[in-house]
Amino acid sequence: MEQRFICSNLSDGPNGHLFFAGQDTVSLAEKYGTPLYLMDEDLIRAKCRLFRRCLEKYFGGHGNILYASKAASFKRIYEIMREEDMCVDVVSPGEIYTALKAGFPLEKAWFHSNNKSDEDIAFALDHGIGYFVAESFEELNAIDSAAAERGIRQKVLLRITPGIDTHTFEAVDTGKVDSKFGYAIETGQAEEFLRLALSLDNIELQGLHCHVGSQLFDSDVFIRSARIMLDFMSHVRDIYGFEAQQLNLGGGFGVPYVMSDPKPDIDKIMKETAEEIHRLCEKHRLKIPDIGFEPGRSMVADAGLTLYTVGMVKKIPGFINYVSVDGGMTDNPRFALYGAEYTVLPADRMDESRNMVCSIVGRCCESGDVIQPSVPMPEGMERGSLVAVCTTGAYNYSMASNYNRIGRPPIVMLSGGESYVAVRRENLDDMLMLDE
Ligand SMILES: *Cc1c(COP(=O)(O)O)cnc(C)c1O
Numbered sequence: 001m002e003q004r005f006i007c008s009n010l011s012d013g014p015n016g017h018l019f020f021a022g023q024d025t026v027s028l029a030e031k032y033g034t035p036l037y038l039m040d041e042d043l044i045r046a047k048c049r050l051f052r053r054c055l056e057k058y059f060g061g062h063g064n065i066l067y068a069s070k071a072a073s074f075k076r077i078y079e080i081m082r083e084e085d086m087c088v089d090v091v092s093p094g095e096i097y098t099a100l101k102a103g104f105p106l107e108k109a110w111f112h113s114n115n116k117s118d119e120d121i122a123f124a125l126d127h128g129i130g131y132f133v134a135e136s137f138e139e140l141n142a143i144d145s146a147a148a149e150r151g152i153r154q155k156v157l158l159r160i161t162p163g164i165d166t167h168t169f170e171a172v173d174t175g176k177v178d179s180k181f182g183y184a185i186e187t188g189q190a191e192e193f194l195r196l197a198l199s200l201d202n203i204e205l206q207g208l209h210c211h212v213g214s215q216l217f218d219s220d221v222f223i224r225s226a227r228i229m230l231d232f233m234s235h236v237r238d239i240y241g242f243e244a245q246q247l248n249l250g251g252g253f254g255v256p257y258v259m260s261d262p263k264p265d266i267d268k269i270m271k272e273t274a275e276e277i278h279r280l281c282e283k284h285r286l287k288i289p290d291i292g293f294e295p296g297r298s299m300v301a302d303a304g305l306t307l308y309t310v311g312m313v314k315k316i317p318g319f320i321n322y323v324s325v326d327g328g329m330t331d332n333p334r335f336a337l338y339g340a341e342y343t344v345l346p347a348d349r350m351d352e353s354r355n356m357v358c359s360i361v362g363r364c365c366e367s368g369d370v371i372q373p374s375v376p377m378p379e380g381m382e383r384g385s386l387v388a389v390c391t392t393g394a395y396n397y398s399m400a401s402n403y404n405r406i407g408r409p410p411i412v413m414l415s416g417g418e419s420y421v422a423v424r425r426e427n428l429d430d431m432l433m434l435d436e
Contacts, residue, residue: 003259005390006256006257006258006259006302006343006390006391007302007305007390007391008043008302009021009022009040009043009302009303010305010345010390012350012351013350015351016348016349016350016351016352017347017348017350018345018346018347018348018350018388020038020040020305020388020414021038021040021042021043021414021415022414022417023414023417023419025038025305025307025347025348025386025388026347026348026386028307028412028414028419029307029309029347029386031419032410032412032419032421033425034307034308034309034326034327034386034409035306035307035308035309035325035326035327035331035409036306036307036409036410036412037304037305037306037331037392037396037397037409037410037411037412037423038304038305038306038307038411038412038413038414038419039072039300039303039304039393039411039412039413039414039422040302040303040304040305040393040414040415041080041303041413041414041415042414042415042416043302043303044077044080044299044300044303044393045080045084047295047298047299047300047303048065048067048080048081048084048086048299049084050266050267051065051266051270051293051295051299052065052084052085052086054266054267054270054271055270055291055293057270057271058270058271058273058274058275059274059277059288059291062288062290062291063246063290063291063292063293064087064108064248064290064291064292064293065086065087065292065293065294065295066086066087066088066089066110066248066292066293066294066295067081067086067087067088067089067294067295067296067299068088068089068251068294068295068296068297068299069081069088069089069090069091069095069099069296070089070091070095070296070395070398071296071297071299071300071301071393071394071395071398072300072304072393072394072395072396072397072398073094073095073098073398074098074397074411074422074423075098075101075102075422075423076102076411076413076422076423077102077300077422078098078099078102078103078104079102079103079104081104082102082103082104082105086108087108087109087110087130087292088104088108088109088110089109089110089111089112089133089294090109090110090111090112090129091111091112091113092113092120093119093120093123093124096109096111096123096124096127096129100127106127106128106129106130107128107129107130108130109129109130109131110129110130110131110132110133110157110248110292110294111124111129111131111132111133112133112135112159113135114135114136114159114180114181114182115135115136115139116132116135116139116142118142118146121139121142121143121146122146125143125146125147125150125152125154126150130155131155131156131157131206132154132155132156132157133156133157133158133159133209133248134156134157134158134159134193134197135159135181135182136183137192137193137196140156140193140196140197140200140203141196141200143156143202143203144200144201144202144203145202147202147203148201148202152202153201153202153203153204154202154203154204155204155206156197156203156204156205156206157205157206157207157208157209157246157248158182158183158190158193158194158197158205158207158208158209159181159182159183159209159210159211160182160183160184160185160190160193160208160209160210160229160232161177161179161181161182161183161184161185161190161210162184162185162210162212162224162225162228162229163177163184163185163186163228164212164213164221164224164225164228181211182209182210185228185232190232191235191236194236194240194242195240198240198242205242205244206244206245206246207244207245207246207247207248207289207290208229208232208233208244208246208247208248209246209247209248209250209292210225210229210248210249210250211248211249211250211251211252211294212225212250212252213252214251214252214254214297215252215254215255215297216252216253216254216264216269217254217261217262217264218262218264218268218269219268219269219272219273219276221252222249222269222272222273223272223273223276225249225250226247226249226273226276226277226280227276227280229247229249230247230277230280230281230284230286231280231284233247233284233286233289234284234285234286237284237286243286243287244289245289245290246289246290246291246292247289247290247291247292248291248292248293248294249273249291249292249293250293250294251293251294251295251296251297251298252295252297253266253269253295253297253298254297254298255297255298255301255302255391255394256302256391257301257340257341257342257343257390257391258341258342258343259343261341264298266298270293274291277291296394297394297395299394300393300394301391301392301393301394302390302391302393303393304391304392304393304394304396304397305388305389305390305391305392305393306327306331306332306388306389306392306396306409307347307386307387307388308325308326308327308386308387308388308389309325309326309384309385309386309387310323310324310325310381310382310383310384310385310386310387311324311325311326311363311383312324312383313358313381313382313383315356320358320359321356321357321358321359322358322359322361323358323359323360323361323375323377323381323387324361324362324363325360325361325362325363325371325387326363327362327363327371327406327409328361328362328363328364328369328371328406329362329364329366329368329369329370329371329401329403330362330364330400330401330402330403330404330406330408331396331397331400331408331409332371332389332392332396332399332400333399333400333401334395334396334399335370335371335372335373336368336369336370337399341372342371342372342389342390342391342392343389343390343391344360344371344372344375344377344387344388344389344390345387345388345390346377346378346381346385346386346387346388347386347387347388348385348386349378349380349381349385352378352379352380353378353379354376354377354378355376355378355379356376356377356378356379356381357374357375357376357377358374358375358377358381359372359373359374359375360372360373360375360377360387360389363404363406364403364404364406365404366403371389372389397409397411397423402426402431405431407425407426407427407428407430407431408423408425408426409425410422410423410424410425411423
């Protein structure tokens with residue numbers, strides 16, 4: 001059967017209304033107002049279980065699935081991750097604090113970031129972070145001294161750059177030799193980094209980490225990184241007698257945003273990657289390390305949908321049509337940043353034919369404030385109509401800003417036919433909260 005919708009949780013309801021997670025988006029917009037982020041909690045939980053089941057099947061459960069929480073970070077999501085028995089990765093004291101307030105056990109958190117300050121390191125150590133993923137010589141030395149002051153040995157992984165070009169967006173392509181993340185094997189710096197880690201008394205080196213990019217649709221890149229990393233592991237075992245207990249292959253599982261995007265098969269990617277890892281470990285006579293994966297986008301993207309109300313439809317004869325909505329680059333900067341594609345639907349006019357091509361633009365004072373160009377919409381769209389932008393669960397709320405002093409939309413969670421507010425709407429007083 002031909003797939004009608006970009007996400008499995010979308011459907012047509014009565015009166016031309018778009019349904020999301022089995023609920024009427026028009027009623028949700030009436031109840032909570034717009035702009036509005038909706039999140040399908042049941043789908044997020046299903047994703048947790050899918051990844052964990054694959055880890056069980058293909059790695060005998062020896063490893064960890066870490067939700068890369070920068071994709072969408074708010075208290076409720078860490079509660080869900082705790083309930084689903086997931087691990088998380090965090091990249092700042094803000095994310096650590098949010099996880100902590102959600103009761104998330106921090107020993108199951110990995111601390112990333114290419115530039116952790118002394119304050120960040122102290123904060124993470126004082127709250128009992130499980131692991132650091134160290135990215136520089138400076139950072140390793142700083143963790144060592146801070147751990148020494150506290151009389152502890154801190155578990156650390158080293159961020160290694162396997163030197164793979166994934167050919168996705170420049171901004172999310174992180175595995176090349178000249179990346180700002182980690183050290184490359186090719187230049188010899190990765191080995192020097194490992195030597196330093198082994199020499200520091202208060203560092204307990206647990207293993208290696210790499211993350212080469214995002215929007216990966218098959219196992220190819222995971223297999224290539226695994227190969228390079230396991231070669232390196234075998235090399236450092238031979239030279240230094242160091243056997244890594246953990247190998248974290250990062251995240252980057254792709255998500256379709258428009259119908260022409262491939263549909264990745266997570267189970268197949270994990271299966272093929274596991275087969276290669278087993279083969280290589282046997283070849284190198286390495287004990288199979290605990291394998292980590294860090295999905296961010298694929299955990300939450302299609303669990304999200306943004307609803308907007310149309311304010312104006314402007315038809316410029318012979319040129320372009322504009323449909324302005326009540327949000328914009330403040331709640332979804334991804335087209336402005338990367339030219340990211342989205343599927344946009346007329347949430348209250350799904351039964352009308354879409355014969356007006358228009359640019360969906362935001363309310364910010366900036367021509368670049370475009371949600372999506374060249375979208376087919378019904379001719380009858382007018383002030384008050386509802387627009388849905390699909391697949392906005394990842395890197396939308398977490399990248400949102402208050403540009404133009406526009407408040408961020410609330411996040412409403414949908415589960416089992418019920419809805420509730422997980423993050424409330426920012427109001428005018430919130431805009432003044434920091435002003436002395
Ligand atoms: C961003 C990031 C991820 C998650 O990437 P996705 O494309 O969202 O799956 C995982 N690991 C690291 C280190 C990252 O920086």
